[in-house]
Amino acid sequence: MSKLSYTSSGDGVPLVLIHGFCESRKLWANFSAMLSVKYLVINVDLPGFGKSPLNVETPSITSFAEEVNDLLVDLKIEKCQMVGHSLGGYVALAFASLYANKLIGLGLFHSTAFADSEEKKNTRVKAAKFIRENGSSKFVSSLFPGLFSQNTREKFKNEIQYFINDAESLDKEVLAKTMEAMRDRIDRRDVLKKLDIPVLYVIGKDDVSVPLNQSLKECHLPKESIVHILENVGHMGMIEEKNKTLEILSQFTNYCINRPE
16 A cells, blocks of 8 residues: 555546655645646655655655555556656656556656766765755755746745745655665656657756756657747746646646547
8 A cells, every 4th residue: 555645636537746856746736726627636745755754765766656656556546647847757757667558648847758967967966965964954945946947036936935945844864865866767768759648848948957958859759749848937837837837737638638549
């Protein structure tokens, strides 16, 4: 039985929402409320985040995906759409590699199938060390402002502070181990090539975490891609362009449900 904390709302075709690093299911709260009018929305806390415990000594992106699957088994959900933000996208791709037959659509919000470059791996090593030495609060205070476009930081300063306040009490060892799990994840571009379902890309033109040029190198790989590139958006499109991204996700979900087999 899964120990993941989650919310379930609405009825209809299941839509699973997965948050990013240092976030929780609160990230998708507004989306859940709106989308549950038409769909069964499952909004999960990944292991170690929100109200979900970390159940393994050394977590991996694959172990996170397996826990999401355990939850779906418990809920008797055989088919779903899955949408992940950043880390959540890594988890969704790992899920697709293991349980592709359970998906009717895959959404990647500011995420990538590429493995980390050596430079990025070194950055994550330094970040994990910083977290262990300085704690979660100091790390997230520097993390969240950089996830927003320079053009939106002032506008969303209250939202940025909300994310910082919500994340500063996270266990520092959970953050460091999850950082290392992201560093060690494998390249999943081959997964994209094999999928027979639509894949949604939501890309921020000002995203420094998953740069536009990197996304453009992979969004052609699925047999069917739907790509949205957002101006003046960094890594947090569901906040920086809430209405637009909600509409994008709603249209994508509707398309996946009504798409001919």
